Amino acid sequence: MEVDIVQEEQIIKRVMDEVQKKMQGNDAPVPDLSTFKCGMTEFVGTAFGDTIGLVIANVDDVLRERLGIDPKFRSLGIIGSRTGAGPQIMAADEAVKASNTELLKFELPRDTKGHAGHGTLAIFGAEEVSDARRAVEITLNALSWTFGDIHMNDAGNFCELQYTARASYALNKFFCAPLGKAWGLIVGCPAGLGVVMADTAVKAANVEIVMHASPAYNTSHSNEFMIMITGDSGAVKQAVIAGRETALKLLPALGGIPKSLQTPYIR
Amino acid sequence: MEVDIVQEEQIIKRVMDEVQKKMQGNDAPVPDLSTFKCGMTEFVGTAFGDTIGLVIANVDDVLRERLGIDPKFRSLGIIGSRTGAGPQIMAADEAVKASNTELLKFELPRDTKGHAGHGTLAIFGAEEVSDARRAVEITLNALSWTFGDIHMNDAGNFCELQYTARASYALNKFFCAPLGKAWGLIVGCPAGLGVVMADTAVKAANVEIVMHASPAYNTSHSNEFMIMITGDSGAVKQAVIAGRETALKLLPALGGIPKSLQTPYIR
Amino acid sequence: MEVDIVQEEQIIKRVMDEVQKKMQGNDAPVPDLSTFKCGMTEFVGTAFGDTIGLVIANVDDVLRERLGIDPKFRSLGIIGSRTGAGPQIMAADEAVKASNTELLKFELPRDTKGHAGHGTLAIFGAEEVSDARRAVEITLNALSWTFGDIHMNDAGNFCELQYTARASYALNKFFCAPLGKAWGLIVGCPAGLGVVMADTAVKAANVEIVMHASPAYNTSHSNEFMIMITGDSGAVKQAVIAGRETALKLLPALGGIPKSLQTPYIR
Known part of the structure; x- marks a missing residue:
């Protein structure tokens, strides 16, 4: 009995889909913690x-x-x-x-x-x-929503956007956010993509760059370029969205259409 | 109806080949840019x-x-x-x-x-x-030819060689090449391989080491050891080729025969 | 002729097992060196x-x-x-x-x-x-036994333990081990796991921390937290084992039951 070529292709396709998922590493099923018991109070x-x-x-x-x-x-x-x-x-x-x-x-x-x-x-x-x-x-x-504006394609290239109308002590201490003010993060990978996202973003609205990072500066040698911005909440959001639009247009050139890892939350 | 064991093996082999390609990451098809339109002048x-x-x-x-x-x-x-x-x-x-x-x-x-x-x-x-x-x-x-003397095996171990008869401002500024002179790069991964490549290379011809790098020095913690050399163009080329020969003999011990990522250009 | 769904599932499962192995990268067959000849005295x-x-x-x-x-x-x-x-x-x-x-x-x-x-x-x-x-x-x-107390799960999270009753010059020079005394290493990945392992370990026995490392300190930005400890040999061993027990209980929450890469040697 022979396996039809079409069937074989289907099998290979299904396996490759699973492989893709594994290699992405982001779709790993989260264990059902309601039932995970390790007997450790930690x-x-x-x-x-x-x-x-x-x-x-x-x-x-x-x-x-x-x-x-x-x-x-x-x-x-x-x-x-x-x-x-x-x-x-x-x-x-x-x-x-x-x-x-x-x-x-x-x-x-x-x-x-x-x-x-x-x-x-x-x-x-x-x-x-x-x-x-x-x-x-x-x-x-x-963490059930903060991955929403990471958009990654099949080759692992991505953009990341974050936005808050009111930054608190954690963002203030580690990422230069002024306390109680709007703050946004605009990241592109590979880093070159992030430079263009940053340029588009700061031209789109009246915002201030409070910090930036690149493979040799303020990162642990990740392949990312990023800016952290502040300003009026409407302006910060507008800049972040402009950076995202740029990335979503450019990423398909490098490995396919990017998909959100969760559900985009910046609207 | 049963799938014959041989057929099953064939399917598995074909899938593994595709997986291999994906994991190498280097065979990803380059999009046809003549048709890629993103509407961005950038x-x-x-x-x-x-x-x-x-x-x-x-x-x-x-x-x-x-x-x-x-x-x-x-x-x-x-x-x-x-x-x-x-x-x-x-x-x-x-x-x-x-x-x-x-x-x-x-x-x-x-x-x-x-x-x-x-x-x-x-x-x-x-x-x-x-x-x-x-x-x-x-x-x-x-970039259609400069990957030609990266030779990588299935396990991702590799050697990299670069050579130019006349270095210009980019190599001068970032990798210590004297302007207008021959310059060569000799890299091995894992780093230990690079040390032996470097030793073989500098013994093979009268060249000067202008820079070196290792996991803790002048790299971003990559698993590479490398030297950058200068000298007469014939000597630099000879040293580079000697380093390559060493690597191509040793790499098969670690994960199979290495293959050029493009077409070797240093002859 | 159709391939039965169950058979298809079996094929996919077998392929995924192979993929898993490849992705772990740790099961790569070691070449038979008795027969590997490269003609290089190096x-x-x-x-x-x-x-x-x-x-x-x-x-x-x-x-x-x-x-x-x-x-x-x-x-x-x-x-x-x-x-x-x-x-x-x-x-x-x-x-x-x-x-x-x-x-x-x-x-x-x-x-x-x-x-x-x-x-x-x-x-x-x-x-x-x-x-x-x-x-x-x-x-x-x-190296045929020193990977024995690295326990890794399918998602690549792991703990590592090392123990010696009598440290020599290599451990002394690079990891602060007092010469001739017992020394232990307790590592967790992701780094957060290592913090809890460390806390459990030092509470379990009377040991001294001689060095520690984290993603931003004393590592090359690995996702690990670790402590190096010394003390009486029994105490060091006890602390190391306590760290291991903590990790083996917690790791299944993140990607399955961890397995030793060789055979555990700390008993």
């Missing part, structure tokens, strides 16, 4: 971006000193992600707004599972473990 | 190495200042690549020879789509947009 | 982790000076790996114990073939080529 949950949320109720003194953390922070909330840093700082900013914590560390490994960007190590400090846990929970929840 | 074209070429006619003043670019450069030519830095600096050197531009930035992200080397962010400055565009076009065209 | 052998072992009998003087190596070291032993740095420093420490060599360089590329850790460039110096070769052989051999 475990809080997981989220998009191969993210794990953890908590230490009473951090060891020696470890705390090594990390240069103030003794008043008895409890630590911890976020570890393979993929993404922009989504995580946005989520962490929501967390510090809504919990009695401080974002102590925000480090950017060069990861993303073979792609060209960053992962995240974030550490919140709190005086009470309930606060640390709350910050981690809020961060994990917010 | 788009110039694409090339090997997941490379995009872009141009900004009048760069925003604030962005220009952020990047520390002299105001006389109104126009920028931009190259963004996921894979390769040696091929891009060679191509950019051709571009500055043949256009009225200066290579302002050459940054090395740690990329190559999961492999062990670099990508590229290159920015040319020009007073006229036609010059910036010309530099980008020349660079994209030269 | 070649010593290969080992786990896409590792190649090489030797240079009389290193070129100019190259030696470039690398800042003392002229007394005429011969170099060289290790190049795509995957792993902890296993290699453990193996190199065995080598310096048992050979008349010094570990001159230990550099950490950001590699692991798309995963989130390091590779290795190690250079031994010796006065005699036989000593350099011996150091490389011992290192390659030790």
Whole structure:
């Protein structure tokens, strides 16, 4: 009995689709945490971006000193992600707004599972473990939408946009956002794409660049160029959207139509 | 009806071949740019190495200042690549020879789509947009041959060789090439391979090492060891070829026979 | 003739298993070195982790000076790996114990073939080529067990543990181990996992932290948090095992049950 050529092609296509998914690494099914039991009080949950949320109720003194953390922070909330840093700082900013914590560390490994960007190590400090846990929970929840304006094509090239009308302490401390003001992030990969996105964005509205990053500057050698902007909330949003439009027109030249990793939230 | 085991094996083999190609990332079909229309004057074209070429006619003043670019450069030519830095600096050197531009930035992200080397962010400055565009076009065209002496095996280990009889301003500025003299690049991955290639190369001919790089020095933590050499053109070529011969003998020990990514050009 | 849906599923499953293996990159068959002939006296052998072992009998003087190596070291032993740095420093420490060599360089590329850790460039110096070769052989051999306590899941998240009752010069020089004392390494990926492993470990036994590393500190931007510890040998072992237990409970939340890359050796 022979396998028809058409059937064979169908099989290959189906397998390649699965392979694609695996290689993207972003469609990995999130474990059902309602049923994940590891018997460790440190475990809080997981989220998009191969993210794990953890908590230490009473951090060891020696470890705390090594990390240069103030003794008043008895409890630590911890976020570890393979993929993404922009989504995580946005989520962490929501967390510090809504919990009695401080974002102590925000480090950017060069990861993303073979792609060209960053992962995240974030550490919140709190005086009470309930606060640390709350910050981690809020961060994990917010990661359900903060990947919405990462648009990636099959070859792993992407743009990332973030926007908030009112930046809080996390964005202020690590990405130069003025407290309580609108802040936006405009990123392109490969980095060359980001330069053109940035140029289009700042020409589209009256915004101020507060920080920028490139493969050799302010990144961990990711293949990204990015600007962080502030200004009136309408202007920041307009600039961010202009950067996105530029990227969505150019990305198809490099490996296919980009798709949002979640649902775009900047409108 | 059963699928014969042999047929099944054939299917699996065919799929694995496709997977291999995808994982190499280097065989991705280049879009047919004669038909790619994005309606953006910034788009110039694409090339090997997941490379995009872009141009900004009048760069925003604030962005220009952020990047520390002299105001006389109104126009920028931009190259963004996921894979390769040696091929891009060679191509950019051709571009500055043949256009009225200066290579302002050459940054090395740690990329190559999961492999062990670099990508590229290159920015040319020009007073006229036609010059910036010309530099980008020349660079994209030269990328059709500058990957020719990258020889990679199935496991992603490789050697890279570059050679020019007459280095120009791009190689001079970023890789210590004396202007107008012969210059060669000898790279091995993993880095240990590069050390032996370098030793063989400098013993093979009377050349001078003008620069070297390793995972912790002068790279963005790529898994490469490399030397840049100068001297008489015959000697430089001889040294480069000796380094290549060493690598082509050793690479099969680590993941199969290496293949050129294009067509070797150093003879 | 139709291919039964169940058969199609089986084919897809088998292919995905192969893809998985390829993507892990850790199951690449090691070439049979008893038969690998490249006709180069520099070649010593290969080992786990896409590792190649090489030797240079009389290193070129100019190259030696470039690398800042003392002229007394005429011969170099060289290790190049795509995957792993902890296993290699453990193996190199065995080598310096048992050979008349010094570990001159230990550099950490950001590699692991798309995963989130390091590779290795190690250079031994010796006065005699036989000593350099011996150091490389011992290192390659030790790599048959030093990956034993790296436990990785399907998504590439992992923990790594290393332990020695008596650290020698390589661990002393590069990872702050007191000479002749017990030393342990506790690593988690993503980095957030490593923070909790570290906390659990130092609480489990009376040990001293001699060094730590995170994505922005003492790593090449890998997605790892790690501590290096010393103390009584029983205490160090106990702490290392406590760190491992924590990781093995938490890792299944992120991409499946972790498996040892070889056979665990810390008991």
